[in-house]
Amino acid sequence: MSVEATRMGGLPGGLSARSVAAMLLLAVMWGLSIPVTKLGLETMPPLTLTALRFVVAVPLLFLLVVGRQRLPWRAFPSVAALGILGISVGQVAQSFGVQGTSASAGTIISATIPVFVVIFAAFRLKQAVTARQQVGLVAAFAGIALVAIGNGPEGAQAASTSLSGAVWLLLSAVAVAFYYVWSVELTDEFGTTTVAAWSTLVGFLAMLPFAAWEASHTPFHVTAQALWAGAYLGVAVTVAGLFLWLHLLRTVPARVAASVQYLQPVVGILAASLMFGDRLGLFFALGVLLILGGLGLAVATRQAPEMAVPHE
Template sequence: MLVLALMWGLSIPVTKLGLVTVPPLTLTAMRFAVAVPLLFLFTLGQPRLRLRALPHAAALGVLGIGVGQVAQAFGIAGTAASVGTIISATIPVFVVVFAARRLRQPVSGRQQLGLLAAFAGIALVAFGHGQDGGTILASTVSGAAWMLLSALAIAFYYVWSVELTEAYGTAPVAAWSTLFGFLALLPWAGWELWQVPIHITAQAVGVAVYLGVMVSVAGLFLWLHVLRTVPAPVAAGVQYLQPVFGIAAASLMFGDRLGLLFAAGVVLILGGLTIAVAGSRKAEEAVPHE
């Protein structure tokens, strides 16, 4: 669990390093160019997706990668690593809310309170960081909006993939949806290559390999292993540890300053996560972060 929280917690600070020389769409494409072949290796011996399931998998891939992961890359480019990390921690909150709506269950007062606290925390994080001038503040708010869109899209992806994963297993659904999302992303990444100067450095390649191997593939299967061997309420602790590691890494790698407003925002977001997810263990089990 500690290794998994560290792997996922480092994902946003590490992505920040890759974006130094490679723009968001291209870095995302590089990441999933690494992940797709590895995911299909894990489908060997697994049930195959039927033809009628492919449109569903394609839609999930476009949503999860074309919207969720691309928005995350743009968000990381426009925020400090610590800001992006804590906003991404809201994904489990949105999963709980979307799962309740998907099952046609009312969103409880506890879940509404958790969501409200998380949104208040996002506002404090966005406005409480980068107070050196209007330009920095504007870019931080824009980046926070991208990160929030990413959290919504990824949470939606997890909830709407449950039926397929129950029928065919996690590995085939993850592999096919990732493939479709990657294919949908390629034209946009190609366009970006023509528009933006790009320097493919060893650092950028290393970031893409880390994100593809450790976060998208190893992280997923390590999460499934944890769920099989550790009680779900204990396994859910990964969701709370991940932003702690991410913020600590951002502070060490980029010197992010953690002011009082930022700290208050972190407390509200993690508090909202605790309130919304408590008592919703089934939703927790379905939520790998990346």
């Protein structure tokens, strides 16, 4: 490395120290999403916690939209449908899934979103799926099955993952992945921040009646822990994560930025172990290896879709 590169904070491969730090920070922020959701669900039901998250996120998103591109009326039906898919279905299903899984299992199953992105990009964006990617998809789904099964007494924590919880998380992964792929078309025409703000608002409004019904029929306590969880999910995961991701897409190649997806489950599993004492059995460990290996193969493509609106 040259003296000038060192002075400028440059690293081999054209990356700057600032870009690497941003990628690591984003991996931590998004990786903590499932464990923090698990904390919030200890005292608050799923729909109510999700509503709290977007009560925080929506005003912040619209503050960032001020002075930017306006959303034309002709775009509203598509953006509204995007919000219902990504927020009302994707994020609500994730909360129900996290409620029915261990934090570690939830983190790993949610990490399959890039796999579904590859599948949907093949159909909607006409991107070919290579033989390597097909092997990766099969490996990832086999890993999901192992994570869901657990490992008897040795995998006691993994055994707390119910089939229904795993199904909810898979539904969330499917909805969010299609949200990403569809958003590529909309954000190219109407702007990322504008589409993110309006789709989030519509998705939030669509789920409010159900959240209100749940809150009126389910006893719960509004604790500092639940409020902190909702604030973290709204500010760090939804809003700050979005703009940190956009910054990375502007400063490093999309394939490099996408490597954040590999780090998220690692952060999530470590956090779950520290926060909940998750003990990972043999089946769980094998499932993790299969999923991470499958993810690596599934996203290994020369032209991956640039997902302008991120997860988690």
